[in-house]
Amino acid sequence: MKLLSIFALFVSLIYAVQGQPYRGTVRLVRSGSFSSSYTAGIVQIYYGSNSSSNSWGNICFDSSFGSTEANVICNQLGYNGASTYGSAGSTTSYGTDTAATALNDVNCANSNYLTLQQCNLSTVIKPSCISDNEDLYVSCQTTRIWDSPDFSGQIRLQGGTYSSYGRLEVYCNGEWGTVCADSFGPTGARTACRQLGYSDYSTYNTNVPGSSSQHTWFENLACNSSSNCLGTCESCPTTQISFCGTGSRDVALGCEFDSSYATSNNTPSTCEYAGSRRPDRGTVRLFRNGVFSSSYSAGIVEIYYAGSSYRSYWGNICDDSSFGYSEANVICHQLGYNGVSTYGRAGSTTSYGTDTTSTTVDDVDCASSSYLTLEQCTLSIIIKSSCISNSEDAYVSCYTTRIWNNPYPGQIRLQGGTYSSYGRLEVYCNGQWGTVCDDSFGSADARAACRQLGYSDYSTYTGNLAGSSSQPIWLDNVICSSSSYSCLATCESCPATQYHNCGHSQDVALGCEFDSTYTTSSNSLSTCQYADPSSSGFGVPLSGALILARNGVYSSSFTSGRVVVYGIGSSTSSSLFWGNVCRRTSFSLNAAHVICHQLTFSGASTWSYSGIDSNLFGVDTNRTLLDDVSCSNSRYLTLFQCTVSTFISSLCTDADDISVTCYTTRIWSSPYTGQLRLTGGNYTNEGLIEVYCNGAWGTVCDNTFSATAARIVCRQLGYNSYYRYNTLPIVGDTPQSIWYNSLSCSSTYSCLSSCQSCPSSSSTTCVHAEDVTIVCYSSSTSSSTTVTTSTCQTTSSSDSDGLSGGAIAGIVIGVIVFIGLVMFFSGSAQKKKKERQRAALAAAAAQATVELTNAQVVPTPNPLTHQPAPEPPPTTNQEPPPSYAGAAAVTQEVKEYNDEKSPYPPPGPNPEPSAPSFAPPPPFAPYPPTNTGYPPDPAYPPTGGYYPPNPYPTPYPTVSGYPPATYPAAPPPDTRPDPPPYNEAPYPPAPY
Template identity: 35%
Template sequence: MASNTDRKLGRGMRLWIILSAFVVFWPNYVRCQFEGDVRLGDGAQNGRGRVEIYHDNQWGTICDDTWDISDAQVVCRQLGLGTINARGYTAISPGSGPIHLDGTYCVGTEYRLDSCSHEWGQNNCGHSEDAAVECDPDEGDVRLVDGSTPNQGRVEIYHNYQWGTVCDDRWGDSDARVVCRQLGYSGDVGEARSGGTYGRGYYPTYLDEVGCSGYESRLEYCTHDGWGIEDCSHSEDAGVYCYDNNDPDEGNVRLAGGSTPNQGRVEIYHNSLWGTVCDDRWGDSDARVVCRQLGYSGDVGEARTGGTYGQGSEPTYLDEVGCSGYESRLEYCTHDGWGIEDCSHSEDAGVYCYDNNDNDLEGDVRMVDGFSSDEGRVEIFHEGQWGTVCHDSWDDSDARVVCRQLGYSGDVGIATSGSTYGGGSDPIFLDDVTCSGYEARLEYCSHQEWGSNYCGHSEDAGVQCRSPATSSGVVGIMSFVGVSLSLLTLFALVAVCYTCSQRKPAVIPTQSDQVPLITSELISCR
């Protein structure tokens, strides 16, 4: 049995082991933060990330106003990282909490960021302007430079202690996705840019004929011709746009500048900004996709071109859009790439989304101001309003189509011209209408573009819809009545003459009658 002395010694030994372990391992789990310490947030890797500084017992971010290479060098030096290739940029992901510094100015030789010129807590920034740094990189690291925003730019890769560019031969979205993944973007994002979209680099061109599957974690792991083996110029520098799948508005569309909510200039939301669409190749199949995305039911949508709804402002995001007409969103259609275009805003594309649930449907016709309900000036419904039809080339074939569309049976319809039923009011929607006479609706006949005409309302077309059955019946009834009246009249005349032709005996009045003697000779029928 152990003595009390042995038990005390055992307890003392265990306590000593625990205290020793605490002393040895405590520094690995507890880091004492001091005023002015810096760290890299934003999932920092390879010496790059959002800069955060410790102040008043709280970590906070730094605004990127005046943020440059000198400030970045100081941060990298304070972190114990290399400063030769240090650079500053705007953070990919915004931080949270207080913004401690703004307008920081470093010479570049300071050892701590809080030694630079600054003022705590004074700023006019949001977290979309959080500053970030990239310290001396590792072999194979990538970066984006000269883009208008931090998530796009010319691709550069670090090799042999120097940055270099990538040639755009075979460069595609699968390569772009690898670059974005390596830079820390979540999701399968990344669109390729080529032809020196973001300007020409001046470092060596390191990679050519890059071929990524799209699932690699680093660009250097993709196939290529070998480091420095290339036949390119910097006009072929490859670029990348890393869009953010977390932005709920990315790819949304809206209509602007229209006289009604269901028509207007098409604008699409991208990279936190609204932009326009060029009308090159723009057609009804593209318009139907826009209307579907906006929530219109049915296969509706008509394209408008040439800045119909006024000119928008920069940027123009899409050009050469090619939709099948069945896509659910405009961004899913083929196009030249975000921001790749050769258009002016006089070519802004537009859309008219007519609603199949309206009482008056697109292409409906009516007759107005007629002398009866079966005739009148022809008007057609388009873009939410009624308009007239010009009488150029207007004939009975066109009239028969109008009458058929209005529900008249039989091959009926007589054309009238020269504003027979008075002139209408603007707009004049159709001109040079040419129907075969068998179409179901007037809009299906050939005609000039909607609204294209050289007419005045003195040339408004009209129609008389006469049903053959109705006309024959009326004529038959009128004929029967006329013949009957004629026979009755003739019978009455015969009866009168027959009565008058009969001789009557003389009437000899008595002397008291005191009237002259009248004989039958005094009566004659002529």
């Protein structure tokens, strides 16, 4: 009997716990009775003005209440939203509830919220809400919010009296299971409640055991205080937990509203990816106000790390004296971004809230800002006392362009994962991203791929992240013969076409991690550019390369856009980067012509700068690379033949970046014998060498081609020298002639035609597999070549520079004879009339002689041959372009415009294309001293002026056919070596 009494007491205690409401609990009543099975009724909430005055009360159906609020109430009850709602006085279905009104002015910003705690509400009751007729009722959908689980790691509470308490269940491997109470503590309980939309837990115990047939999925949860999803603490295992203590050890959980903790912003889908798999050791992510998103490009940095690989956890990085630009840049690289815009201490900004996670890593020091992960840097897990405060946590704001936006053949990336360390392995081949088949893919291959990405090792190389059906599968049967390889292209080259027997269900998914048992990778972004012998540097920009950009998109098909130049330094320097050209001091139409020549166009119609054309081309946030650009000869072929400076004026900002509009005709559209061009490359400084002979473009055979010849080719094209030749996978078309096969060159030559004249017929001893390809570059800002558009014409210099003296004399004699004939046939008219006629004709002859004589000094050549004046576009009803000799007025206008005497640049003499129909942009608003360079979403607006996205279509044309279309790209990562202190924007802040 005594045992029965004890059992009854035990049961009553269990019921008391199960039946206990917690602050914020909601329920539905009908005619004064409650049942957990009700889907419709008058809403009651267990609430009060403070945590000690809770009681059951009603919610007022006032003007702020609508479908959004009704949906949230049904979500909190565990249903899939509301079907109807209204005031109790408008229906007799639920009777009258005499409880006092507890809440009014309920207002929810999102109908997907999970609890009313996520909404605004008031306990100060308006007089209009006192009547029981104003009590709120709802009728919910009968389907449960968990009836069709959306993702692995979804959780629910089961078996309790109210929706705020019950057995904690998690969905894994297609089945609902329980959580073992072993090591389950306050942070795990709080994390689970926050996933459900509450701010805190009220209790956790083992009083609601699950079915004996249920699996137990989780045990030993390791959560931190900022976690909002249980899946960030533990990933779904492949098999159930085999042992969880003795007796019932299933966790039961009660959740409540607690104003002392930050409100959760979770919705049903917030934690969708959190439980997909455990983060890999060394994974980094960004947090804002306690929320993580893989789309963030700015926030407080967290790293999944610990002293050993056994039990890593999320923690912060201290922004101490060793943390600077290089370290912030590497973090952005690891996150997949192009580099860092700003960085600093969390305590110096309110943009990202406070992250209460403990500090995990200190004394981060990166020897190179080009590194790809923090594993390549030195760091410490011994935390200094000065780093304990949350205000010392490091934050970064990364540029929004991705590190792979300007890819090279053989570059790889991970896509589709929750974190940057895991995803579908994709490789860039033949101008397109594709996948890797898992046939024969093993540990050595996985390790090589991870090392290419800057990690030391892999964690997994299987997964279910299938690529799109439209994606090619580039690599199959990858076999790396050594675990020490650091580039996947060393094991398998890009194929010319797809060739495999795989489907996308076999796509490799790869996880990479820090592993101290393996040698750290020293890779940077450019390390593997030349690893693929089949590509050997194809598509790699070298010092002096140019390209045009529009709104962050780089393409060699653009004829107009923001000018971006690559490098200054040796061809292999890891410190080269893309940069802009400043308009200040001396930039003129001459320089614009030269830029267009280097881009292989016949000249420039006009030029402008970012401060007034950002609505057309956007703002390029690269650093300024060149200033004081002055071209003494508008016929030069490359920008580094001009005078430029790398010492940038303090007046140069992103608003001063130069843009040009080039004519669409190519510089070789009416070629001369012996003219050269490069075709088939991704940039204009590389490609297949073609020479114009006998009225057709043909190739050059490599039989007699040498380093001397390579240097001459690049000189003729306006570059200092060559980088490589015979390394690009490009050959001429079968019908093309092979013109040069007997080159005999001297190192003093500047024209390849000096090595061999055009033959009468194509070579018969060579095939196109022997065609020469080349990559040219200019290693300094003082090019040693003075070659122009007309230097290498194969005719004599007198023919090149104007009419010969004999020709001029002949013409003069002809004119005099013509005058004599006119005088002869004029008869014997009146003497005065004859004298006037003789005088007029003699004056005309003298003027003709002067003009023809002057032609030796200022020739008027064929504009399609050497382009002394830019070729106008094929338009009608336009003035012809001025000659170069007549361009002084235009140059003066540009100079005045540069001196800011005019708010807009002078229109080109023959503008191409026509001006857009919309109004000019507003005046340039300078950036503030600091700016986050961010955000990607409107919830975190920038702190100062920035350029909005262009709402109008870009009216400029593009050309096709040469160079081959490339995938639009953004610049490679910035590697600027001398950053300012952390609390300053290191470079002009990003506009995003």
